[in-house]
Amino acid sequence: ENCCKNSTNSTNTSNVTLNSQPNTILNINNDLLGNSNDLLLQNIPNPFDNNTIIKFNVPEQYQGKVYLKIYTINGDEKMSYSLDKKDKQITISSSTLSSGIYLYALIVNNDVLSIKQMIVSK
Numbered sequence: 001e002n003c004c005k006n007s008t009n010s011t012n013t014s015n016v017t018l019n020s021q022p023n024t025i026l027n028i029n030n031d032l033l034g035n036s037n038d039l040l041l042q043n044i045p046n047p048f049d050n051n052t053i054i055k056f057n058v059p060e061q062y063q064g065k066v067y068l069k070i071y072t073i074n075g076d077e078k079m080s081y082s083l084d085k086k087d088k089q090i091t092i093s094s095s096t097l098s099s100g101i102y103l104y105a106l107i108v109n110n111d112v113l114s115i116k117q118m119i120v121s122k
Helices: 002-008
Strands: 051-055 066-072 077-083 089-093 100-108 111-120
Touching: 051 111, 077 089
Parallel strands: none
Antiparallel strands: 051 089, 066 077, 066 100, 100 111
8 A cells, every 4th residue: 555655655755664675667767868779768857747758779780760669568669750861859649648558669670679668657
């Protein structure tokens, strides 16, 4: 019972009990700054309720169509954005997403380069 109440309160999401479990969704948000070699960065902010920014980098060696796709946690595609390799970020709106956990993937020529998780909390 306390778990669910605390998880919705942003002041309690960083307590030791919640973050002590390895490989949980709460531990994913550790590469916010990244570097130029990162293909796909964690969205900022995360969780989000309106808009979030996803930064990406597609090296020149990858030729072809570039997409950012958003999937439900069950793997159903919800959104697909065609990207220009020259761009370095995209803003995603939560207007067509319900609250929950989603996966987003950077894809070039049907090859998944990187996948991250994000949380929509409305």
